[in-house]
Amino acid sequence: MSRVVKNVLISAMALSLVGGIVVPVVHADTPSVTESVDAYGNVQDTNTSKLASVIKPIQTVSTDTLKGVDLTSYQAEKNAGVQYKNFDGNVLSDEDFMKFLAKQGVNYVALKVAVNPANAEGKTYGAGDPTLKNAINTAKLAKAAGLKVNVD
Structure with missing residues:
Protein backbone atom coordinates (compact mmCIF):
# COMPACT_ATOMS: atom_id res chain seq x y z
CA MET A 1 0.00 0.00 0.00
CA ILE A 58 -24.88 9.61 13.09
CA GLN A 59 -27.94 11.10 14.76
CA THR A 60 -27.04 9.90 18.26
CA VAL A 61 -23.62 11.56 18.24
CA SER A 62 -23.70 14.60 20.51
CA THR A 63 -21.17 16.94 22.09
CA ASP A 64 -20.95 14.46 24.99
CA THR A 65 -19.94 11.58 22.71
CA LEU A 66 -16.35 10.38 22.94
CA LYS A 67 -14.78 10.70 19.49
CA GLY A 68 -11.31 9.35 19.86
CA VAL A 69 -8.34 8.05 17.98
CA ASP A 70 -5.65 5.65 19.20
CA LEU A 71 -2.28 7.35 18.79
CA THR A 72 -0.16 4.76 20.60
CA SER A 73 1.97 4.35 17.46
CA TYR A 74 2.29 8.08 16.72
CA GLN A 75 5.85 8.56 18.05
CA ALA A 76 7.08 5.31 16.44
CA GLU A 77 5.56 6.32 13.10
CA LYS A 78 7.14 9.77 13.26
CA ASN A 79 10.51 8.19 14.11
CA ALA A 80 10.10 5.89 11.09
CA GLY A 81 9.61 8.89 8.78
CA VAL A 82 5.82 8.88 8.41
CA GLN A 83 4.44 12.31 7.56
CA TYR A 84 0.90 13.38 8.30
CA LYS A 85 -0.73 15.74 5.82
CA ASN A 86 -3.86 17.84 5.63
CA PHE A 87 -6.39 17.56 2.82
CA ASP A 88 -4.33 19.94 0.68
CA GLY A 89 -1.27 17.69 0.96
CA ASN A 90 0.67 19.98 3.30
CA VAL A 91 2.86 18.23 5.86
CA LEU A 92 1.65 18.90 9.40
CA SER A 93 3.88 19.51 12.38
CA ASP A 94 3.13 17.58 15.57
CA GLU A 95 1.17 20.53 16.95
CA ASP A 96 -0.71 21.10 13.68
CA PHE A 97 -1.62 17.40 13.43
CA MET A 98 -3.22 17.47 16.88
CA LYS A 99 -5.07 20.69 16.03
CA PHE A 100 -6.20 19.08 12.76
CA LEU A 101 -7.66 16.13 14.67
CA ALA A 102 -9.45 18.49 17.06
CA LYS A 103 -10.84 20.52 14.17
CA GLN A 104 -12.25 17.32 12.63
CA GLY A 105 -14.15 16.61 15.86
CA VAL A 106 -11.80 14.27 17.68
CA ASN A 107 -11.96 14.99 21.41
CA TYR A 108 -10.02 12.07 22.95
CA VAL A 109 -6.65 10.46 22.29
CA ALA A 110 -6.10 6.90 23.49
CA LEU A 111 -2.57 5.82 24.40
CA LYS A 112 -1.41 2.38 25.48
CA VAL A 113 1.61 1.89 27.74
CA ALA A 114 3.16 -1.55 28.02
CA VAL A 115 4.80 -2.97 31.12
CA ASN A 116 8.38 -3.90 30.19
CA PRO A 117 7.97 -3.05 26.47
CA ALA A 118 11.65 -3.68 25.66
CA ASN A 119 13.98 -6.66 25.55
CA ALA A 120 17.40 -6.89 27.26
CA GLU A 121 18.98 -4.79 24.46
CA GLY A 122 16.45 -2.01 24.94
CA LYS A 123 14.56 -2.75 21.69
CA THR A 124 10.79 -2.56 21.99
CA TYR A 125 8.73 -5.50 20.90
CA GLY A 126 6.68 -3.47 18.46
CA ALA A 127 2.98 -2.71 18.79
CA GLY A 128 3.67 0.98 18.22
CA ASP A 129 6.57 1.35 20.63
CA PRO A 130 4.23 1.70 23.64
CA THR A 131 6.70 3.18 26.10
CA LEU A 132 5.81 5.57 28.89
CA LYS A 133 8.12 8.18 27.32
CA ASN A 134 6.27 8.02 23.97
CA ALA A 135 2.88 8.18 25.70
CA ILE A 136 3.94 11.26 27.66
CA ASN A 137 5.26 13.01 24.53
CA THR A 138 2.05 12.33 22.60
CA ALA A 139 -0.14 13.23 25.59
CA LYS A 140 1.56 16.62 25.91
CA LEU A 141 0.91 17.36 22.23
CA ALA A 142 -2.72 16.28 22.53
CA LYS A 143 -3.36 18.29 25.69
CA ALA A 144 -1.82 21.41 24.10
CA ALA A 145 -4.40 21.09 21.31
CA GLY A 146 -7.26 20.83 23.81
CA LEU A 147 -7.73 17.06 23.45
CA LYS A 148 -8.39 14.80 26.40
CA VAL A 149 -6.14 11.79 26.94
CA ASN A 150 -6.93 8.24 28.06
CA VAL A 151 -3.91 6.11 29.01
CA ASP A 152 -4.32 2.36 29.16
Whole structure:
Protein backbone atom coordinates (compact mmCIF):
# COMPACT_ATOMS: atom_id res chain seq x y z
CA MET A 1 0.00 0.00 0.00
CA SER A 2 1.42 3.37 -0.93
CA ARG A 3 2.17 5.94 1.81
CA VAL A 4 -0.41 8.37 0.34
CA VAL A 5 -3.16 5.77 0.44
CA LYS A 6 -2.15 4.72 3.97
CA ASN A 7 -2.30 8.34 5.19
CA VAL A 8 -5.68 8.90 3.53
CA LEU A 9 -7.06 5.72 5.06
CA ILE A 10 -5.80 6.73 8.50
CA SER A 11 -7.34 10.17 8.07
CA ALA A 12 -10.60 8.65 6.83
CA MET A 13 -10.75 6.36 9.86
CA ALA A 14 -10.26 9.28 12.22
CA LEU A 15 -12.76 11.43 10.36
CA SER A 16 -15.38 8.70 10.08
CA LEU A 17 -16.01 9.18 13.79
CA VAL A 18 -17.19 12.72 13.16
CA GLY A 19 -19.71 12.03 10.39
CA GLY A 20 -21.05 14.17 7.58
CA ILE A 21 -17.70 14.51 5.90
CA VAL A 22 -16.90 13.88 2.25
CA VAL A 23 -13.68 11.91 1.96
CA PRO A 24 -12.16 11.82 -1.54
CA VAL A 25 -10.91 8.48 -2.76
CA VAL A 26 -7.31 8.86 -3.86
CA HIS A 27 -6.08 7.31 -7.11
CA ALA A 28 -2.78 5.56 -6.50
CA ASP A 29 -0.57 3.39 -8.66
CA THR A 30 -1.84 0.21 -7.09
CA PRO A 31 -4.41 -2.09 -8.70
CA SER A 32 -6.33 -2.45 -5.45
CA VAL A 33 -7.39 1.21 -5.33
CA THR A 34 -8.87 1.99 -8.76
CA GLU A 35 -8.38 -1.18 -10.76
CA SER A 36 -9.12 -4.81 -10.30
CA VAL A 37 -7.22 -7.77 -11.68
CA ASP A 38 -9.17 -10.89 -12.59
CA ALA A 39 -7.92 -14.45 -12.25
CA TYR A 40 -6.28 -14.24 -15.69
CA GLY A 41 -4.29 -11.10 -14.91
CA ASN A 42 -6.53 -8.73 -16.90
CA VAL A 43 -6.67 -5.23 -15.38
CA GLN A 44 -10.05 -3.53 -15.31
CA ASP A 45 -10.60 0.11 -14.31
CA THR A 46 -13.23 0.30 -11.58
CA ASN A 47 -13.56 4.11 -11.87
CA THR A 48 -13.41 4.41 -8.07
CA SER A 49 -10.99 7.32 -8.39
CA LYS A 50 -13.89 9.37 -9.77
CA LEU A 51 -16.13 8.74 -6.76
CA ALA A 52 -16.29 10.28 -3.33
CA SER A 53 -17.24 8.49 -0.13
CA VAL A 54 -19.92 10.28 1.82
CA ILE A 55 -20.07 9.52 5.51
CA LYS A 56 -23.49 10.41 6.84
CA PRO A 57 -23.86 11.96 10.30
CA ILE A 58 -24.88 9.61 13.09
CA GLN A 59 -27.94 11.10 14.76
CA THR A 60 -27.04 9.90 18.26
CA VAL A 61 -23.62 11.56 18.24
CA SER A 62 -23.70 14.60 20.51
CA THR A 63 -21.17 16.94 22.09
CA ASP A 64 -20.95 14.46 24.99
CA THR A 65 -19.94 11.58 22.71
CA LEU A 66 -16.35 10.38 22.94
CA LYS A 67 -14.78 10.70 19.49
CA GLY A 68 -11.31 9.35 19.86
CA VAL A 69 -8.34 8.05 17.98
CA ASP A 70 -5.65 5.65 19.20
CA LEU A 71 -2.28 7.35 18.79
CA THR A 72 -0.16 4.76 20.60
CA SER A 73 1.97 4.35 17.46
CA TYR A 74 2.29 8.08 16.72
CA GLN A 75 5.85 8.56 18.05
CA ALA A 76 7.08 5.31 16.44
CA GLU A 77 5.56 6.32 13.10
CA LYS A 78 7.14 9.77 13.26
CA ASN A 79 10.51 8.19 14.11
CA ALA A 80 10.10 5.89 11.09
CA GLY A 81 9.61 8.89 8.78
CA VAL A 82 5.82 8.88 8.41
CA GLN A 83 4.44 12.31 7.56
CA TYR A 84 0.90 13.38 8.30
CA LYS A 85 -0.73 15.74 5.82
CA ASN A 86 -3.86 17.84 5.63
CA PHE A 87 -6.39 17.56 2.82
CA ASP A 88 -4.33 19.94 0.68
CA GLY A 89 -1.27 17.69 0.96
CA ASN A 90 0.67 19.98 3.30
CA VAL A 91 2.86 18.23 5.86
CA LEU A 92 1.65 18.90 9.40
CA SER A 93 3.88 19.51 12.38
CA ASP A 94 3.13 17.58 15.57
CA GLU A 95 1.17 20.53 16.95
CA ASP A 96 -0.71 21.10 13.68
CA PHE A 97 -1.62 17.40 13.43
CA MET A 98 -3.22 17.47 16.88
CA LYS A 99 -5.07 20.69 16.03
CA PHE A 100 -6.20 19.08 12.76
CA LEU A 101 -7.66 16.13 14.67
CA ALA A 102 -9.45 18.49 17.06
CA LYS A 103 -10.84 20.52 14.17
CA GLN A 104 -12.25 17.32 12.63
CA GLY A 105 -14.15 16.61 15.86
CA VAL A 106 -11.80 14.27 17.68
CA ASN A 107 -11.96 14.99 21.41
CA TYR A 108 -10.02 12.07 22.95
CA VAL A 109 -6.65 10.46 22.29
CA ALA A 110 -6.10 6.90 23.49
CA LEU A 111 -2.57 5.82 24.40
CA LYS A 112 -1.41 2.38 25.48
CA VAL A 113 1.61 1.89 27.74
CA ALA A 114 3.16 -1.55 28.02
CA VAL A 115 4.80 -2.97 31.12
CA ASN A 116 8.38 -3.90 30.19
CA PRO A 117 7.97 -3.05 26.47
CA ALA A 118 11.65 -3.68 25.66
CA ASN A 119 13.98 -6.66 25.55
CA ALA A 120 17.40 -6.89 27.26
CA GLU A 121 18.98 -4.79 24.46
CA GLY A 122 16.45 -2.01 24.94
CA LYS A 123 14.56 -2.75 21.69
CA THR A 124 10.79 -2.56 21.99
CA TYR A 125 8.73 -5.50 20.90
CA GLY A 126 6.68 -3.47 18.46
CA ALA A 127 2.98 -2.71 18.79
CA GLY A 128 3.67 0.98 18.22
CA ASP A 129 6.57 1.35 20.63
CA PRO A 130 4.23 1.70 23.64
CA THR A 131 6.70 3.18 26.10
CA LEU A 132 5.81 5.57 28.89
CA LYS A 133 8.12 8.18 27.32
CA ASN A 134 6.27 8.02 23.97
CA ALA A 135 2.88 8.18 25.70
CA ILE A 136 3.94 11.26 27.66
CA ASN A 137 5.26 13.01 24.53
CA THR A 138 2.05 12.33 22.60
CA ALA A 139 -0.14 13.23 25.59
CA LYS A 140 1.56 16.62 25.91
CA LEU A 141 0.91 17.36 22.23
CA ALA A 142 -2.72 16.28 22.53
CA LYS A 143 -3.36 18.29 25.69
CA ALA A 144 -1.82 21.41 24.10
CA ALA A 145 -4.40 21.09 21.31
CA GLY A 146 -7.26 20.83 23.81
CA LEU A 147 -7.73 17.06 23.45
CA LYS A 148 -8.39 14.80 26.40
CA VAL A 149 -6.14 11.79 26.94
CA ASN A 150 -6.93 8.24 28.06
CA VAL A 151 -3.91 6.11 29.01
CA ASP A 152 -4.32 2.36 29.16
